[in-house]
Amino acid sequence: MAAVRNPPWTWIAPAAGWVALAGAWYGGLGGNAYALVLAAVLVAGVIAAVHHAEVIAHRVGEPFGTLVLALAVTVIEVALIVSLMIEGGPAAAALARDTILAAVMIILNGIVGVCLLVGGVHHREQAFDTRGVSSALAVLATLSVVTLILPNFTTSTAGPTYAPGQLINIAAVSLVLYLLFVFVQTVRHREYFLPDDAAQADDHVPAPRPSGRTTLASLALLLVALGAVVLLGKGLTPTLEQLLQAAGAPRAVVGILIAGIVLAPESVAAYRAARANRLQSSLNLALGSALASIALTIPAVAVVSLVAGWPLILGLEAKSMVLLGLSLVVATLALSTGRTTVLQGAVHLVILVVYLVTTLIP
Numbered sequence: 001m002a003a004v005r006n007p008p009w010t011w012i013a014p015a016a017g018w019v020a021l022a023g024a025w026y027g028g029l030g031g032n033a034y035a036l037v038l039a040a041v042l043v044a045g046v047i048a049a050v051h052h053a054e055v056i057a058h059r060v061g062e063p064f065g066t067l068v069l070a071l072a073v074t075v076i077e078v079a080l081i082v083s084l085m086i087e088g089g090p091a092a093a094a095l096a097r098d099t100i101l102a103a104v105m106i107i108l109n110g111i112v113g114v115c116l117l118v119g120g121v122h123h124r125e126q127a128f129d130t131r132g133v134s135s136a137l138a139v140l141a142t143l144s145v146v147t148l149i150l151p152n153f154t155t156s157t158a159g160p161t162y163a164p165g166q167l168i169n170i171a172a173v174s175l176v177l178y179l180l181f182v183f184v185q186t187v188r189h190r191e192y193f194l195p196d197d198a199a200q201a202d203d204h205v206p207a208p209r210p211s212g213r214t215t216l217a218s219l220a221l222l223l224v225a226l227g228a229v230v231l232l233g234k235g236l237t238p239t240l241e242q243l244l245q246a247a248g249a250p251r252a253v254v255g256i257l258i259a260g261i262v263l264a265p266e267s268v269a270a271y272r273a274a275r276a277n278r279l280q281s282s283l284n285l286a287l288g289s290a291l292a293s294i295a296l297t298i299p300a301v302a303v304v305s306l307v308a309g310w311p312l313i314l315g316l317e318a319k320s321m322v323l324l325g326l327s328l329v330v331a332t333l334a335l336s337t338g339r340t341t342v343l344q345g346a347v348h349l350v351i352l353v354v355y356l357v358t359t360l361i362p
Contacts, residue, residue, distance in 0.1 A: 005214060006055065011221055013048035017041045017228030024235055035239045042232040042261070045225045049265040052222035054272070057281075059215040064186060067288060069266060072222060074292035076230045077103070077262040078300045083234065084258075085304055094313040096301040098255025101148060101320055103293040104140075106259055107286050108327045109352035111267050115274035115282040116334070117345030126279040130338040132185070132192035136287035137335065139181050141328050143174055143294045148324065151315035160315020164306060171302040178295030185288070195280035226265070233261040252359050263289065279340070319362075323355050 020041045024034065053069040060068065081099055085092045119126040147170060156163035162170060185193050210218070237254070244253050266289050273281040298314075305312035316324065330351065334344035 006052070006217060006221070010048045010051050010218075013041070013044035014221055014225040014228050017045040017225070017232055021228065021231055021235065035236060038232050038236055042229055042236070045229045045232065046264040046268070049222055049225040049229060050268045050272075052218035052225065053265060053269055055210050055218040056215055056222065057269075059210050059212075067182065067186065067284075069222075069269060070285060070288040070292050072226055073262055073266055074289065074296050076226045077258075077293060078297050080230045080234055080258060080262065081297060082300055082304055084237070085301060085310075086308075089308075090310045093311045094251070095255060096297060096312065097148065097314050097316065098252045099258050100255075100294055100297055101316060101324065102252075102256040102259035103263060104144060104290050104324065105327060105352060105355050106256075106263055107266075107290040107293070108331050109348040109355065111263070111270050111286045111289075112283070112331065113345045113348030113352060114267075115270050115279065115286065115345070116340045117342050117349065118271060119274040119277065119279050119282075120340065120342030120345055122275055123277050125339055125341055126274070126277060127339050128280040128283055128335075129192055129194070130336065131189070132280075133283055133287065133335045134332075135181070135184065135189075135192065136283075136291060137328070137332055139177060140287060140290055140294075141332075143177065143291065144324060144328065146170055147174060147294055147298050147314055148316050149321055152321075159311075160313055161311055162314065167302050167306065167312065171299040174295045174298045178291055181291060185284075193280070193284050195278055229265070230262065233258065249360060250362060256356070256359060259293075283335070319358060323351065323358070327351055 020038055024038065053072070056068050057064075077099070081096050085095055088095065116126075151160045151162050154162060154166060156166060237257075240257055241254060244251075266285055270282040270285045273279070273285070301312060304310070327348075330347055334340065334347065
C-alpha cells in the first residue's frame with residue numbers, strides 16, 4: 001500500500017502566502033492590483049489548510065481530527081479579532097459581537113445547510129448520532145444566549161454590555177462549559193461523536209493512514225497556512241473597509257467578512273465530508289467550530305476589554321436576536337431525528353440569505 005505524502009503544492013501555497021505578505025510589509029507593495037494577488041494566495045492558503053487538516057484528521061481519527069481543525073482555526077480567529085480590537089480601540093467595541101454572530105450564523109445555516117443539501121442530493125438521506133449533535137446544540141444555545149442576548153437585559157450597566165464582574169463570570173463560564181464539552185466529546189462519551197461506519201461502508205472506502213512523519217509535517221504546515229490566511233485577511237481588511245464605506249454598507253459586514261475568511265478551511269472540509277457521506281464528521285466540525293468560536297473568543301476579548309478599559313458591546317439588536325433564535329430552533333428541529341434530507345439544508349440556507357440581506361440592508 002503506497003504511503004500517503006503531501007504533494008508539493010500543499011507547502012508551496014502557504015509559502016507563497018508568506019512571500020506575498022513580506023512584499024506587502026517590507027516592499028511597500030500596495031494598491032488594488034496587489035490586493036488581488038493577496039486574495040489569490042489567500043484562497044490557495046485556504047485550500048492547503050484544508051488538505052493538511054484532513055491528513056491530521058485521518059491520522060488521529062474521529063472526533064479528534066475535527067477538533068484539531070476547529071481549535072486551530074478558532075485560535076487564529078481570536079488572534080485576528082484581538083489584533084483588530086487593539087488597533088481599532090474603543091471604536092471596535094462591537095467587532096467581537098458582530099464576528100461571533102456571523103460565525104454562528106454562517107456555521108449553523110451556511111456550513112450545515114450546504115452539507116445537508118449536498119448530502120441529500122448525492123445520498124438522498126443521511127444518518128448521524130443525535131446524542132452528540134443534541135449535546136453540542138444544548139451547549140451552543142446556552143453560550144449564545146448568555147453571551148449575545150442576556151447583556152441586553154442586565155441593569156448594572158447602560159446599554160448592551162456587562163459590568164466588569166459579570167463579564168468575568170460569563171468569560172469563565174463559557175470557557176469551563178466548552179472544556180467540559182471537549183471532555184465529553186473526546187473521553188467520557190466519545191462514541192456519541194463517532195461516525196457509523198456500517199452505514200457509510202458503501203460510500204466511503206478508507207484510505208491508507210498517513211505516517212507519523214507526514215502527519216507532523218501537515219500539522220506544521222497547517223499552522224503556517226492558517227497564520228498566512230489570517231494575516232492576509234487582516235492585510236485585506238483596510239481595502240475591504242474602504243470598499244464597504246464607498247458602497248455605504250454597515251460596519252457589521254466587517255464581522256461577516258472576518259468570519260467568512262476564517263471559516264473557509266472548515267467549510268471546505270465539512271463539505272467534502274458530507275459529499276463523501278460522512279455527515280457525522282461534518283456536524284462534528286461545524287458545531288464544534290461554533291462552540292469554540294464563542295467559548296474561546298469571549299474570554300480573550302473580555303481580557304482585552306478589562307485591561308484596556310474599553311467598552312465591550314455584546315448584546316445583539318432585536319433583528320439579530322430573532323434570527324439567532326430562529327437558527328437555533330430550526331437546527332434543533334432539523335437535527336432531532338438523526339436523518340436529514342435536502343429540505344433541512346434548504347431551510348438553513350434560506351435563513352442565511354435572510355441574515356445576509358438584512359445585514360446589508362438593515
